[in-house]
Amino acid sequence: MSQTEPAEATTGGPVTLAFRIRVVMAERGIRSVAALQRMLKTIGIDISVPQLIRIVDGQSTHVSTTVLGGLVTVLQCGIEDLIAVNAPDSRTARAQAIY
Numbered sequence: 001m002s003q004t005e006p007a008e009a010t011t012g013g014p015v016t017l018a019f020r021i022r023v024v025m026a027e028r029g030i031r032s033v034a035a036l037q038r039m040l041k042t043i044g045i046d047i048s049v050p051q052l053i054r055i056v057d058g059q060s061t062h063v064s065t066t067v068l069g070g071l072v073t074v075l076q077c078g079i080e081d082l083i084a085v086n087a088p089d090s091r092t093a094r095a096q097a098i099y
Helices: 007-011 021-027 033-042 049-056 065-075 090-098
Strands: 016-019 083-086
Touching: 021 049, 021 065, 033 049, 033 065
Parallel strands: none
Antiparallel strands: 016 083
């Protein structure tokens, strides 16, 4: 059995993720993060507006699965609508298309 190289060596770098929350908010007619925060609060997700702004603007490096689940619920979308996966090269993109 052959050894495989680390993902960075074979793909030219790691896959990056980008939040699309503002895009989905706009599609749903939600104009402010404060409005989104109030929607989350109605389903029991307690997050401050400054914390939510950091997430929505892609400035946060950590997002809890509870908050992600809340966003999926209140925005009525899938996780794939909220997060874009950017492949570093075409080889990775082809591999993703297979799955």
